Amino acid sequence: MDGMEQNDSFGAELCRVCGRRYIDRNSGNPGEFMCRECRQEYSKLRVPKWLVACVAAAVIAAVVLCVYLASAYRNYYVGGRQAVTAREDLLRTAEKMAESGKQWSALGTIEEYLQDNPTNRDMAMEGTRMAMKYGLYDYAAYFIQNYISEKTSTRGEIKELNGYVDKINRYYDTGDAIQAVFDGLAEIDAESMSEAEIEQLRQSIRDRILNFTKDKQYDEGLAYISAAYYASADEEEAKEYLLKAADFPTAAPEACGRLAVYERQRGDFSKAEEWIKKGEALNGENTELARAKATILLAKGEYEAALPISEEIYSLAPDYMYVADTYAVNLYALGMTDKMEEIISKAAETNYEFAEDFYQLINGEISVREYYVSEEE
């Protein structure tokens, strides 16, 4: 019949989907309920075009991005290998500089590199480690703050950095606490005080500073060196604190410099040089240490050898304690009196005060050795 499906079995049921054709009993499915056409129609994959387009677009975008990132990574890797080589070279140079006593210059080299390559976290980490090793916490804080982000650090690095940050915070907290002690002195009129009162005040300041050494919140080295610097008039007592400070990287170079000066004053140059050597291992460019080295050479009569050192520290820190004295003495010892007068005039402009015996020296009343070695006076 026209318009009717031919069916093998008489009296067969109509397709339950279209209701127009007979159920396909030859499909092989005993539970069949559709005609062949309906089965063919509903077995087709009918996915809307917009969906196919969206999925295809997303997959293509993902593939394109992966290719882009992979090629960017390859370029970065090739360029990175060269950069890594350059970085490794620079790091080796910096390490050699640091080992030869030029720790500040070494860190300065790393700082320059980081200014040109601010995203180089590895170099920033190396710089931080070096700064922490030599007790140059200002540099470490600078590297961490400017070049290291927690986001790009591994867990191990974050743990390491947290340890550094704790130490740096202790260092700055100690500086602030000591400063607070000295700020309290500004209101005291020392001229109206008797010697006993001054001594009592000195002891109280010293004790307050020494209290910081008992508290784990503070940096012991900084507290000991401050106690030796500001609170102790007795040289033996100062030496005791300096010896303790020499065990801490934050204060060791300065403490070694002071201890070298102490030994030089007693005429023991070999001991003084030992302290210089020990200090140079941590920071050979420390002003106090370099000045101590120059004065030892001057006391030994090696004026030419002392000149580049005294010149350098004067160019870097002309107002630092005894720096202008050392340079002027060096110039006097070499007979460069015009230049010495120039230094004295410049010092007068900044209210820098030379030691009393400095004038005795330039007036020819004492020798350079006598100026630097007390015991022989």
Place this chain on the structure above:
Amino acid sequence: MFIIPGFLVSFLTFPGVIMHELGHQLACWICKICVFKVKYFQFDTKTGGFVQHEKTDNPWKSLLITYGPFILNTLLGTILVFPVALMWTYQSFGATLPVWVKLACYALAYLGVSCLANAFPSSGDAGVLFTSVVKNKAIPLFIRVIVAPFVGIIYLCSLAKFFWFDFVFALGVPQLIYSLISHNPPHFWTMW
């Protein structure tokens, strides 16, 4: 536990819901099972989408249809989150990328995470598999025993969804890829 209504999660991750239904549909097509109606996504509080298809007594087909979304969504989701994992790897070396690349990576990551979060078959899917295979005595026992754990897994995952398991999985996949490529431990939330 911080609870957000399921339909809201479905709305937010609607691309994944669409892919979930497409997963069922594709599995039906592979198994030559007729599909009568497909709703890829709807604003409904009960179900985000559905696929109406004919029943089958073939346990393997049932299993494939139930697990179709898991296969498709996991595959597609992994492809779509791959760029963001590569981006993290690239950034972990300290390199910087153009903003458009980052935005594109995160846009694809949204689609990928949506797919991954909707990869797991629903408890409704598990119910269908349970009824059509595990409870069906016409199917040989050893096949029912094999299929039963698959049903159990779906129910377990449905329970774990209470603890945001679907999102842990969705956000964990890109982190895993990142860890495998870069050999760095995953950073979890900080990376996003």
